[in-house]
Amino acid sequence: MLEKLLTGQKRYYAWLLFLLVVIAVCGIAYLQQLQEGLSITGMSRDVSWGLYISQFTYLVGVAASAVMLVLPAYFHHYVKFKRMIIFGEFMAISAVVMCALFIVVDLGQPQRMLNVMLHPTPNSVMFYDMIVLVGYLCLNAIIGWVTLEAERHNVMPPKWIKPLIYLSILWAFSIHTVTAFLYAGIPGRHYWLTAIMAARFLSSAFCSGPAILLLLVFIVRRLTGFNPGKEAIKTLTTIITYAMCINVFFYLLEVFTAFYSGIPGHQHPLVFLFAGHEGHVSWVTSWMWAAVVMAAASLIILIPPTWRTGPLLPLALVMLVAASWIDKGLGLLIGGFTPNMFETITEYMPTGREIMVAIGVYAVGALVLSLLWKIALGVKKEVGNFSD
Amino acid sequence: MYNAKAVIVGIIIFAGIFSAPFWVNFNGTRDYKRPELELPKTPNEKACIESAEFMRANHMTLLNEWRDQALRNENRVYVASDGKKWTISLQNTCMKCHDNYAEFCDKCHVTNNVDPYCWTCHILPKGNK
Amino acid sequence: MNNSRRSFLKVAGLSVFALSSGVAGLANAAQVAPGRYERGANALHAKRWAMVIDTRAFKSAEEYKPIIEACHSFHNVPKIPGKQEVKWMWLDNYDHAFPDDLSEHQKPSLLQAQFPLLCNHCTNPPCVRVCPTQATYKMEDGIVAMDYHRCIGCRFCMAGCPYGARSFNFVDPRKYLSDPVPNPTFPTRMIGVVEKCTFCAERLAVGKMPACVEASGGRILFGDLDDPSSSVRKALADNFSIRRKPNLGTQPGVYYLI
Numbered sequence: 038m039l040e041k042l043l044t045g046q047k048r049y050y051a052w053l054l055f056l057l058v059v060i061a062v063c064g065i066a067y068l069q070q071l072q073e074g075l076s077i078t079g080m081s082r083d084v085s086w087g088l089y090i091s092q093f094t095y096l097v098g099v100a101a102s103a104v105m106l107v108l109p110a111y112f113h114h115y116v117k118f119k120r121m122i123i124f125g126e127f128m129a130i131s132a133v134v135m136c137a138l139f140i141v142v143d144l145g146q147p148q149r150m151l152n153v154m155l156h157p158t159p160n161s162v163m164f165y166d167m168i169v170l171v172g173y174l175c176l177n178a179i180i181g182w183v184t185l186e187a188e189r190h191n192v193m194p195p196k197w198i199k200p201l202i203y204l205s206i207l208w209a210f211s212i213h214t215v216t217a218f219l220y221a222g223i224p225g226r227h228y229w230l231t232a233i234m235a236a237r238f239l240s241s242a243f244c245s246g247p248a249i250l251l252l253l254v255f256i257v258r259r260l261t262g263f264n265p266g267k268e269a270i271k272t273l274t275t276i277i278t279y280a281m282c283i284n285v286f287f288y289l290l291e292v293f294t295a296f297y298s299g300i301p302g303h304q305h306p307l308v309f310l311f312a313g314h315e316g317h318v319s320w321v322t323s324w325m326w327a328a329v330v331m332a333a334a335s336l337i338i339l340i341p342p343t344w345r346t347g348p349l350l351p352l353a354l355v356m357l358v359a360a361s362w363i364d365k366g367l368g369l370l371i372g373g374f375t376p377n378m379f380e381t382i383t384e385y386m387p388t389g390r391e392i393m394v395a396i397g398v399y400a401v402g403a404l405v406l407s408l409l410w411k412i413a414l415g416v417k418k419e420v421g422n423f424s425d
Numbered sequence: 426m427y428n429a430k431a432v433i434v435g436i437i438i439f440a441g442i443f444s445a446p447f448w449v450n451f452n453g454t455r456d457y458k459r460p461e462l463e464l465p466k467t468p469n470e471k472a473c474i475e476s477a478e479f480m481r482a483n484h485m486t487l488l489n490e491w492r493d494q495a496l497r498n499e500n501r502v503y504v505a506s507d508g509k510k511w512t513i514s515l516q517n518t519c520m521k522c523h524d525n526y527a528e529f530c531d532k533c534h535v536t537n538n539v540d541p542y543c544w545t546c547h548i549l550p551k552g553n554k
Numbered sequence: 555m556n557n558s559r560r561s562f563l564k565v566a567g568l569s570v571f572a573l574s575s576g577v578a579g580l581a582n583a584a585q586v587a588p589g590r591y592e593r594g595a596n597a598l599h600a601k602r603w604a605m606v607i608d609t610r611a612f613k614s615a616e617e618y619k620p621i622i623e624a625c626h627s628f629h630n631v632p633k634i635p636g637k638q639e640v641k642w643m644w645l646d647n648y649d650h651a652f653p654d655d656l657s658e659h660q661k662p663s664l665l666q667a668q669f670p671l672l673c674n675h676c677t678n679p680p681c682v683r684v685c686p687t688q689a690t691y692k693m694e695d696g697i698v699a700m701d702y703h704r705c706i707g708c709r710f711c712m713a714g715c716p717y718g719a720r721s722f723n724f725v726d727p728r729k730y731l732s733d734p735v736p737n738p739t740f741p742t743r744m745i746g747v748v749e750k751c752t753f754c755a756e757r758l759a760v761g762k763m764p765a766c767v768e769a770s771g772g773r774i775l776f777g778d779l780d781d782p783s784s785s786v787r788k789a790l791a792d793n794f795s796i797r798r799k800p801n802l803g804t805q806p807g808v809y810y811l812i
Contacts (some may be wrong), residue, residue, distance in 0.1 A: 074745045075707075076724040081637030085712035085722060145707020145722065145746025152687040152706050163686035163710055224680055224802040225716025302653075378718035379650035383637060475588060486586045496701050499693060500591035501759045512594070517739050545728075545744035546702060548735060 038186065041415030042408055048260075049411065056404045063397025066390045067142060075145060078391040083383035084374040086143070088395050091370040093139035095245075095362060096402075097216045098238060100132035100173060102246020104209035105276050111202050117272065120422055121254065121265040123188075126181040127409035128250055129209075133174040135402035142394050162218045169212045176205040181409075189416045213238045220373065228306035228372040231294075237287045238365075244280035245361035247273050248354040253406075255351055263414055264424035271346060278339040281357055285332055288364070305380065306372035314375075314382050321371050328363035331356035460536045463528035469521055474505045485541075488515060516547045526553040596761030600778035602677075602696035603753055604807040605764075606786045606795065607670060611773040615645055615668035622670065624769035625751070630742045632730035640721040640743075642751040643672040643766060654799055664812060672766075673698060673719040673751040674798060674806030681711035681720065690748075696779070696807060697753045705747040712748060716802050720750045753807075779807065 070077050080087040103125035109115035110122055141147050158164050180201055187194040217235035224230065231237075251273060257263050295303035308314065310325045338344050338353035345353075370385075377383050387395075417423045441448075473480050480487075494500040495513040503511045512518050523529050526549050534541065593599075612618060625631070625643045632640055645668040648660070652669075675698045682692050689704040690711055712720045726745045728735075735742060740756070743749045754764035762768070767776040777784035786809070789795075795809040 074723070074725050076638055078724075080724070082639055082641075082712075082721055083637065083718065085709040140708075143708070145709070145748075146705065147707075149687075149704070149706045152689075152704055156687045156704065158686050158688050160682075161684055161686040161710070163684070163708065167686075219710075223684070223714050224804065225799065226713065373713075378716055379646055380653040381650060479588070483586055490586050492701070492703060494591045496699060497691065497693070498591070499593055499597070499695070499755070499759065501594045501597070502592045503587065504589045504592060506588040513591075516741060542744070545726075546741040548738050548741060551734070551738075 038182075038189065038412050038416060041412045044415075045411065052407060053404065056400050056407070059400040060397055060404065063393045063400065066393035067397060069390060070142070070394060071147075075143075077388060079386045079388045081383055081385065083377035084371070084385035086370055086374070087385055088370075088387040088391055089139050089143035091366045092395055092398070093136050093143070094216055094219075094238075094369065095366040096132045096136045096139065097170070097213055098242030098365065099246045099249060100129040100136065100170075101209040101213040101239070101242045102250070103129035103177065104206050105243050105247045105273070105280075106250075107202065107209075108206050109272070109276075111199075111206065115272070117266055117268045120417070121250075121269050121273075123181055123185050123413045124254060124265075124410060125247075125250055126177045127413060128246075128253070128406060129177045130174060130181065130409060131402045131406035133170055133177070134405050135398050136170055137174075138398045138401060139395075142398060162215060162222060165215045166212075166219060169208065169215050173205070173208050173212050176201060176208055180205055185413060185416055188422065189420055191420060210239065213242050220369070225378060226373050227302040228369075231291060233287055233290060237284065237291075240280050240284040240287055241361050241365055244277050244284050245358050245365075247277050247280075248357050248361075251277070252351060252354050252358070253410075257410065257414070261414055262424060263417065266425055274339070274345055274350065277354070277357070278336075278345065281332070281336060281339065281361075284361065285336065302380075305376045309375050309382070310368050310372045317382065319371075319375075319382075319384060320386060321367060324363050325368055328360040328368070332360035332364075335360060460532040462532050463525055465522040465524065465529075473522075474503065474509070474511050491515070515543065520547075520550050524550040524553070526550070594759050594761075598758045598761055598763075600695050600784075601780035602778060602807070603675065603758075604696070604777065604779035604786050604809065605675075605753070605767070606775040606789045606809045606811060608773050608775070608789070608793075608811045609667065609669060610811060612667075618645055618668065618670050621766045621769045621774070624765045625672075627736040628740065628754075628765040629752075630727075630731055630735045630737055630740055632727040632742075634725065634727070634730045638722075638724035640723065640727060640749065642721075642749075643670055645669065646671055652796065652798060654801060655796075669810065670766075671717070671719070671798075672808065673753070674717050674804065674808045675751075675753055676807065677805035678803060680714040680716065680804060684710045684714040686710065693755070697755050699752055699755055700748070700750065702743055702747045702749065707746040707748065709748060716799050716804065717806070720748050722746075722748050 066077075078087060078089075106118045106122045106125040110118040141150060144150055153164060153167050180198060183198050184194045214235040217238040220226070220229035221231060221234035251270065254263075254265055254270075258265075292307060295307055305314075309319065311322060313319055313322055335353045335357040338349045339357070344350075374385065375382055414423075475487075491503065491513045494503075501513045503513050505511060520526075526544075622643045622645070626633075626641075629642060631642050634640055647668055648655075648665050651671055675696060677696065679690075679692060679698045681690050682698060685691075686708065687704050687706055689702070689706070690698065690700045692698050707722065709722055712722060723743050723745050727743050731742060754762070754766075757764060763776055767774045775785045775789050777786040779786060781787060789811065790809060793811045795811050797806045797809055800806070
């Protein structure tokens, strides 16, 4: 199927070239980081994780979200998703690749990273995270490739793939649960020490991941004419709506517990994120409020059925993705580290070079995604499973 | 086979490139000169902790073992096979005698193209860089 | 037929044995050195090392300075300006050191005092729990130690430590150290690893008390918490003491007499 990569329009090659240039330019920033250490980032002694780990966290969610297509299709035989599943699985592969890269760029001594396997440590959540991510990558690669190959030859996928698919459904929940456990098991970080963290992660993943998938599919539809089917889009949008409602609900549960209990430690991060600290308002506050507004606006568009299927849908999805990204890709880390262990404020803001490295990783992900989707689109076109 | 010619040529080229280091160094041993080390000029000790053969072959694994024994098991004394006791310390035991880094350590390391980064943390004896 | 099955079983059994013993051999990684290892003759031992800081004996923050200096210069801790600093022992005020204590009307002398902070060498250290490579680990004597050779710089331990006791080497620490370094018998650290107070395990191994204890002139006590006749146990029995964030269940090994 790889030959599908070799035929394409000029704009396909231009896009790949553009991504390679971005990767190269951002690679220079990473080389500087290797030379000068993580001092080129905005992280500090008090805020010791930043943009890299938060992007890792967000992307684990994107990877896990493929299950929102796979589960209805295989557990409930919802055949309308079948045409689109491969795109979810391939997006999961690209997301896991980015997760791994974000971990690597965050390490102070990346050449030693295999120590995690050389000295396996079952009491560390990071150890399980490594296992579940590698496992999920393999599962999606095998399942995606085998089912696509079967579709191409117009045969049923081999029987042995079924157990792997069922496993991948459970596995998707596990990857994001384990990622939540990285945070939720740490004593003394009030914003993270909450039993609902894994549930919040899953709900935010299951709205934002499919939303990203749908937006990308809309772009592909415009570029290539591929159509996943009206019903499939409608069902997925419904799933996104429910997941977003649950996501917002879970966040409000946190707010209730913190403020009704009146325990200062639980209030401080929320107060800092939304109102600043002792008269000092952080840059992140405006972002958090923007997330609130966008989350509300996206729900206003998504909840009424007529609006949900109308022309405003892409706008709603963009706002939903932005809101969930701010919550999980910025607020989660900043709220976890501020106030710090001394109940004082150490501000964190990513530096230009830090953002460049992050963009470079995203570009690698986009490259992987483009190549995989190109193959999938080529096969769909070949077998005539391209649009209604 | 589909596209047999291209595939076979491709495999041959790949195998050639992949094994290139072996071909390039095929007669490498002829030019190889065993590096001549400068032994400690003013040794504090008569002999190294173990035989020269053992040290030549195993000093790197021995150092790893010393590190784990000292740091993790609090075993900071090594009783050599001749019964002599040594304090486990790269910086304060080994380098007390082997104080000429360039003419002792680096001679072999450079020849064998290894670049240990012990000295980003451990302090070299005075006069070495 | 029977014969071939038997020989097959034999070969299979032998291969399983060979494979499993090979795996076992890898796991136990046999000792390389022909000699043997033992503890130092002068080494100080304890079942559980602990520190008691008599803050009442310190009149001002200035009096802690030489103690911190003794620690930092013995361990070649660099002075890096800004938020990416490295510190093993440092001062902070009452609110920040003991944020759980919310009584606003303590003695003014207490509220205005500075307290020396360092790694608590917890009985249940979260940093050890989260480290993915066992680069940080707890020793038999209660000391939470670090192997900088193994640290991958993931900083999970820094997120895990509730006491902010850990520093990451964002830059090459040698850039901020004199040449030669303050203590040429002790290593520095390298870029990209996490470091912290070691309760001077390397000094205890040669029969010396920790650098801060030695520099404190008896105002910081150090001893075996499991020995009822030790100096630390006596001090704790006779005086009121507090520990940092006791509700987290980490069981800090550093006590403050106030």
